[in-house]
Amino acid sequence: MEQYSSPLDGIFQALADPTRRAVLARLGSGPASISDLAKPFDMALPSFMKHIHFLEGSGLIRTEKQGRVRTCTIEKAQFAAIEAWMSAQRALWEGRTDRLEQFVTSAENKEK
Amino acid sequence: MEQYSSPLDGIFQALADPTRRAVLARLGSGPASISDLAKPFDMALPSFMKHIHFLEGSGLIRTEKQGRVRTCTIEKAQFAAIEAWMSAQRALWEGRTDRLEQFVTSAENKEK
DNA sequence: GTGATACTTAGCCTTATGGAACAGTATTCG
DNA sequence: CGAATACTGTTCCATAAGGCTAAGTATCAC
Known part of the structure; x- marks a missing residue:
């Protein structure tokens, strides 16, 4: 899968x-x-x-x-991927649905 | 386990x-x-x-x-540990030697 | 050219991880 | 009660992770 x-x-x-x-x-x-x-x-x-x-x-x-x-x-650039994931995660539980979240979570969905 | x-x-x-x-x-x-x-x-x-x-x-x-x-x-609280590690890491390559870095890197040393 | 230095390559071993199937227990629904 | 639901426990399997030795290659120092 x-x-x-x-x-x-x-x-x-x-x-x-x-x-x-x-x-x-x-x-x-x-x-x-x-x-x-x-x-x-x-x-x-x-x-x-x-x-x-x-x-x-x-x-x-x-x-x-x-x-x-x-x-x-x-x-150092690679650490940005971690920050991005952390931001997306925080955005989720803060109920935000901004551009960053959209971008990163859609990238996550493509994993599967 | x-x-x-x-x-x-x-x-x-x-x-x-x-x-x-x-x-x-x-x-x-x-x-x-x-x-x-x-x-x-x-x-x-x-x-x-x-x-x-x-x-x-x-x-x-x-x-x-x-x-x-x-x-x-x-x-959510557990995510703070990740942020702390990221901060310490950034502090290192930004040449800072503040209290946060001292705290987290000394915690890291105790791992071994 | 010889020897020390700084990795590399190649096996081998043990445990952990990520998946499966199958059977079992405990609630809840009709 | 009996059946469906929602996990839970057990066992198994293949591969990856993290360690080891031993031996190999390529520089560099003398």
Whole structure:
């Protein structure tokens, strides 16, 4: 039924893990390499890399490799999707039916 | 059943599924029974119930049974946790180091 | 050129998730 | 009472998530 899922699926899924939220918090204060990001975590590098790939797949970060170092940067624009969903949700329970709500809820309906 | 290191784990995980987001959207305009909520979905009721339990476990909804009908209500207060995390995140990349950021990021650290 | 560094790739394992079916319980209706 | 309604409990299944090792590749430092 839901063959085409919303970007929100990946975004919220990415945020559901404390390791990934911590990475985002770290990247909030500027780009960093994989190994710098991994340092605080008691985790094997390939396991950590899965989190990075997940974050990149959700669009919340962007990565670029130069030489042997891959640098990760936060993708602030993607956070707008969360704000939009939150706004639409609030609009619903505040009984508002404005343009933003119409836009976002119709986008949600297309998920199914 | 669900053991999370932070309430945010459960909240974001709950939001990561389109069925559950649709349920929240529906509940935004007022409480509803399980079967009313389930109607739009092409899904067996026990499967649907898992989503309801998940939402209840995350604190995003509250349910109460009267007679044979269980009524679900959205728990708006829980959405504040998301807003708080978003604010903290924005504060980080805007270079602010105010009280809110201090509070929320220290709460995040306690997750581990 | 050798060795250290910084990822990558590829398996493997365990648990969680999202779905199903089927049977059961408890209310409410006629 | 008996039947329909509204969940609820149980079990099963396939796939994804999150962790691990071990081994591979590509730079960079000397």
